[in-house]
Amino acid sequence: MLQPDRIYAAKSDETLTNLILKGGVEIPDRFTRITGDEPIMEGPVIVDLGRLDAAIGANHPLGVALANTDDVSVLAPYLARLDVVVLHFPKFTDGRAYSQARILRQQFGYRGEIRATGQVLPDQLAFMHRCGFDAFVLAKGDPVTAWDRAMTTFSRHYQPASDTSVPAFIRRRENAK
Amino acid sequence: MYQYDQIDRNFVDERVAQFRDQIARRLSGELTEEEFRPLRLTNGLYLQLHAYMLRIAIPYGTLNSRQLETLAEIARKYDRGYGHFTTRQNLQLNWIRLDQAGDALADLADADMHALQTSGNCIRNVTADHWAGVAPDEVADPRVYAELIRQWSSLHPEFSYLPRKFKIAVTGSPADRAATRVHDIGLVLKRDDAGQIGFEVIVGGGLGRTPMIGKTIRDFLPEAQLLPYLEAILRVYNLAGRRDNMYKARIKILVHEIGTEEMSRRVEAEFAKNIDSVLANVQDEVARIASYFTKLPYGPSDPNPESYALRRKSDPAFRRWVISNTFPHKIAGYCIAEISLKPTGGIPGDATSAQMIAVAALARQYSHDELRVTHTQNLVLPHVKMSDLPAIYDVLAAQKLDAPNVNKVGDIIACPGLDYCALANARSIPVAQRISERFADVDRAHDLGEVKIKISGCINACGHHHVGHIGLLGVDKNGEEFYQITLGGSEAADATIGTLLGPAISSDQIVDTVEKILTAYADLRQGNERFLDTYRRLGAKPFKERAYAAA
Amino acid sequence: MQSLTANRLDDGAVVYRTKLETWSRNVHDAAVFENDASAALEEAGSDVIRALVVGVELIDVTMTDTGTTPVSLREKIRAFGPTI
Incomplete structure (x- = not known):
């Protein structure tokens, strides 16, 4: 029996320090993920939520990684200082991180990077993008192909979200004028 | 439409x-x-x-x-x-x-249709009163808001991977024909003292393994705030709904575990943060959708035309069909005609392609090109002139769609059961067929009056057995099909979860047992009591005694 | 006694693993495993990976005059169609 979760988790850890999908292209990730008790090194780092206070003083780009059970509002005092918030999909069917991202964008006006990790699959990229994710560590598939498909499948959406698309009801209102 | x-x-x-x-x-x-x-x-x-x-x-x-x-x-x-x-x-x-x-x-x-979100852990196809727009007791047409919700929920990026499926129902009438109290969210249209349209918002109802009647978390939500409020409920649920156990993942369990007050508090807090969302500015869209649901060009119609009156007098079968299958329309001279998909011995809810095409032609000729599907698995011609009833009836009779049994004992809801469904433990359809054959006598069925029998082939309760006046739940006992009986359920405004009557009954005995229960009702009823009324007055005891009495 | 069943991926049809390690629409063709069927189950799993079938599982069967026959009502319905 295949155990996809484990395979995806392993792959995402490995590639986190390598390439990420951002702006439709794969770019090198300048951040180093600090896990567990690893020392917080110089340079751009992403730390766990519990070590945010320890990392916040340093004068280099900083990111934080949340579990999908964390309340994102605890980040409020830090958001102006954060360059990256990493939100996790332990399984692609666990959709909590979609709401976490939307709260960050919609309620806290966070403008930095929101990065998706975990079982990030091509067929969910469009949902993630619309909820405010703008960087992705894909667990499977060719990232650029996946991105192109995600961005071109639908010409319009019905509901407003955290992307720049104009929802159907607003387009209709404009058309009626 | x-x-x-x-x-x-x-x-x-x-x-x-x-x-x-x-x-x-x-x-x-x-x-x-x-x-x-x-x-x-x-x-x-x-x-x-x-x-x-x-x-x-x-x-x-x-x-x-x-x-x-x-x-x-x-x-x-x-x-x-x-x-x-x-x-x-x-x-x-x-x-x-x-x-x-x-x-x-x-x-x-x-044909401007889809199968979007009819399954999966997302917001499912939104349902509404099947008499929407034509019911005399309607406050407002629920379909306007159901369409608004359909569009808003279609591929909603935030709510496509919820803990579990999510069902929303809207009714426009105080007489709830959309079973709003057994949905994840039920919306009941109402007017406030100033005459403004809004909703009572009911959350956390549902059937399945843990049946629950929904709780009202907002007595009156102004119309314009509908979508931001729904987003608040869904967001609270998406983040806090249980994902560790699929049987505890529905919103009803969250509401049950944290309590109605806490649920309401969390939703209101989330709503307060989003109150200025562009989703609160959909008045133009509501007006645009509503323009499709405006009053149809009903011509004048005689409430008792001669052709209809004569046929009613001369043809008892027609008369019985009119009595059980037609209902008052908001416009005088019109009626709502329900087409039963429950012929004696038939499969509840099944229609052949030929039947569908015949019914479509009837709708085109006699019902402003419009049809409804009921949650009781029947079809409805919603705008019928009284004078057209004889012609409609004749076509239905030729198609074997003339069963005069709406809301009667033969109007059974049944899920597909083990004959089709991968989840089922027992068959539902054959039991429905045998019950409907047992009560094939139309006079007897009409004498028994309103009886809602609902059959599910497993605990997931697609046949709504918990809210049947008589509910049957198929279970597997060592490879044999048995049926648990619940009595006294209702899906209407007086929503009630039925009570288990006693030990499960074998497939061989189940039809006899249902007959014993209904015979007990016929013996015990007072005046115009329906089965449900008699049950509520007397409780389970006399029914239990008769049901389990030795033959 | 057990046999292996699955649904074919492209049309969803019910199929049974035969002695020749092919899939048959006819339950009477199903290979019967008297003892441990786990090796056959694993073998059949390769057709899941090859996207030919889904939902491979073991079912209890008996031998009748016509061939392999499922025991449970559910599997009889899968094998022979709805009872209605």
């Missing part, structure tokens, strides 16, 4: 193209079954016992003649020439091929 514009048409076409691509990637092996399953489910495609099953959305149960004809054609072309109308106002086709599902959905899109 609502008409697609170019945006809606593009959307369903693009959705078909997307699913075709996903099917191709599945067939090539690029997508695993685990990855593909949620994708096909949100396109209405299940893998059942015998084949793939396609569940087609009939949003809020309203469709036009061309759409019903399309369903008939799809059933012929891709399936076996029949379909099954469900308790959620959907149509299921039981014998679909995966490699043809894209073609079937493309044909559907050509």
